[in-house]
Amino acid sequence: MLVFGFSAGLPFSLLVGTLNAWMGEAKIDLATIGIISWIGLAYAFKFLWSPLVDRTRLPVLGRLGRRRGWLIVCQLVLALTFLSLSMTDPALAIGTFAMVAVIGAFASATQDVVIDAWRIDVADETATVEILSSIYQMGFRIAALVGGALALVLSARISWPAVYMVMGIVMAATVIATLFAPDTARPAEELGFRELREPGAVHPKLRALGLAVVGLGWAWAIVTIANFMMRILSVQPGDPNPPKASEFTASTGPWIIAATVFLPALVATYFNWLRTNGRNVLAEAVPATSGTQRAADHAYSALLLPLADLVQRLRWGVIIALGIILTYRLTDSIWGPFAFPFYLTELQYSADEVAFASKVFGVFMTIAGIAIGGVLFVTLGRYPTLILGAMVAAATNLLYADLAAGAHYIDAFANTFGLSAMGVDPRMVRLMVAISGENIAGGLAGAAYVAYLSSIASKDYSAVQYALLSSLTLLVGSLGRGALGEMIETDGYVAVFHLTAALGGIAVVFCVLEWIRASWQNRRGTTAPELMPTSDAARVTEGDTAA
Template identity: 30%
Template sequence: MSPTQSGSESWLESSKIYLHPRAITLFFLGFSSGLPLLLVFGTLSFWLREAGVERSLITYFSWVGLAYGFKWIWAPLTDRLSIPLLSPLLGRRRSWLVLAQVMLILSLSGLAFSNPLENLKLMALLALLVAFSSATQDIVIDAYRIESAGERLQAAMAATYMAGYRIAMIVAGAGALVVAAWASPIADAYSVDAWRTAYLCMSALMGVGLVTSLIISEPQPVEMDQETLEQQQKVIEFSERMAHLPHGLSRFLGWLYIAIFCPFRDFTSRYGMQAIIILALISCYRISDVILGIIANVFYVDMGFTKEEISKIIKVYGVVMTIVGAGIGGILVNRFGVMKILFSGALLVALTNLLFAWLAMVGHDTFVLTIVISLDNLSGGIATAAFVAYLSSLTNIQYSATQYALFSSVMLLLPKFLGGFSGGFVDNFGYIWFFTGVALLGLPVLILVWMAARVKQKTSEKQEVQEPVTDS
């Protein structure tokens, strides 16, 4: 057999990772995760504006998105709290998934039967309930993914999750508008019944996630390691010292110690001062594409691109390229490991951001826009798949939901903050210098990836030394 044939077969074997049952499962769970997002943002805003609601009131609805940014606050509940009746029947992860998805179906149905012209406050509360249930579902899906497979499969599962997620966003965005237009008795006229039909259809599509959660298998129960057992013993001792307090209060304080303090302490104790390097990488890895994304739509308008051109090239074709990039990233991580692809992804993202400077010089040119979006979204998909796999490898399976929720929140804080200054920078220096500067921001990320790779290697070597040697 020739080396070429061997290499081809090796690539073919690597691509078969997407036939793994867990990878297929994450596609459907990704669809369930992506569906609610636009239904409380873009699509809901369209409905409210068409109903004649003031813009200032509509923008207040964006605050429901805070639920996604602060999900780490209640993530410990999904790690430690069992749900009566459901948990004994389905297991810890599946019971929380089913509960969140049932809440989503009910709250979306509630939105469908509400009327913004009669009770806007009720719609706001229902939108908040949708966002809270959606964020809870995201927490549990991330924990389920981490506990279901090893590091090499994580990127493939992230890729299929992203594919399902992006498809669901198209369905919840363009799809919901199409249904509302079809159900309207008069073309281009507001009809509350038309929107009711659209949101009921979206609520029914949440059944995809619910059915998936009911038929998949529960991850293997996590056995408590020695450190966790020691922490529990400390809690028992603490409860004994707090015996003078009401019994319920002392137990609650002990639960808080295990559910909230221990996950954070576990991370810092495992990595020590090197945790600073890891947190720096987490907070900076997506800095280039997040900052660019904040001003991207403004840039397209300033370059003279029409709504039709933006929707076709960016909103549809760009999504497809992101899915393709994530798929390639999953194969590459399975073949070469996480850190090499994490580095390559960061480099590609920085380089492709320079292409936007080229587009700024060229101006309105759909061919150039297509090239830029193709390469940028392809690189972003590869980088994201590797990054999700890296974040998953950092979590202790004892606290998977809590720690991953914290990581996913930290990764957006700095980019979102700096992105707020992007408009002022463009006003003063122009788009060419802005995109060049954003690309340069990606260079320190490469150094952090290299440093984090050394941390990962040292940690692996330390674990190997600590493992007991047994006779064969």
């Protein structure tokens, strides 16, 4: 489990974070970096192909076990990805470079699906899911240090291609653990989702139609994003009318959100109405009799069942909940890919300084933020902590605005509290103050957000519901990165940080509305949704906490 946690964390760190530092040093424009960062959507969309991974037996490698065959494929593809990146110059072949990174991101996301399933499969009374989840986190954190801090330190001494070649070799070595790992046999007959075929459930044929509509919406969104990525990465020099990420985000972004969030919610609402009114529902149980029917049930449970349950319990309040989900971590996710270019290229910090400040010192500040969040939960309660988390996450963007403008306020803070008299380089003090503020706020906001998602997740559908909702968290921020990169190129970092701070205010408004809604609900005496069990929360939040 330790090695599998490392195997999951290394590509996440190298593809979502460190790759941007390489591209920044290669003088790739920030708009392009923002577009390439869309590869992180693979982690957000991974639940879409999880039924395929769960039910498909690979030829030849399938003999190794239900999960090990898939793991070996993913790990070898990732090793080849890093080796291929090491042989590609982003300054000369950015299209090829991006395509290799996309393949790696999909392999990494698929590996996450398999590892999550393996952990659940092999857990027993001795190696419980809780223990395995904790060990997974340890491996993931070690990988974050190797793929983040160590990679930056190595890049200052050897070339970036050499760094990724070393990481490719390290990734290939994880196959050894996979070959010796235990595995579980594939059941002779995998059961479907029984509650979908009991009396009173929506008729399977109608569910299939609704699933097709939602599937087409998701397919259109993914193809549209991929097509724009290819267009913008294949622009020839001197093109009089190149595609612009800002125009795509403004014109197509809202439709992508509508197709992937609001269309499924509307279909789920319609199905709830049918069940409530007894229309087009089963009069008797109709068990699934084929692999196609069971796969359709699995897909329905991943895409529509979580939303149907949420709409049924929250009713109109689901609009506020989706607003929080889409905007709460927006300020962090939208500018994250530009952090390394900002530190290394704009502010001219060394790789060693950034590695220490962001990947070592910053980790402790994040832990401090999580601890503060725990204290605030006890003293203030859930919703005040949620609101405060949104406020500080937005406000700390102003720290970076000050850092980009010369750090006048940060210097005043450091002088007031004697930080500048500790014998540390004043430039390093500025960086550490800014990173401390952001990471403490991020830890606090992250803890508050995970607790909120857990509070609205049903015990009956905890895993799939949490997985879907946490995936949607990344959607708006990811779509806005290309436009943000263009804005940095034209207006500079100071203006961008003021904008991201303002965007954070949207989440604050939604959080206040949710507190009002919850208070009104409690006054009416209705039952609040139950918290997800700790074991289930640990099972499905590794990607969020690691990020």
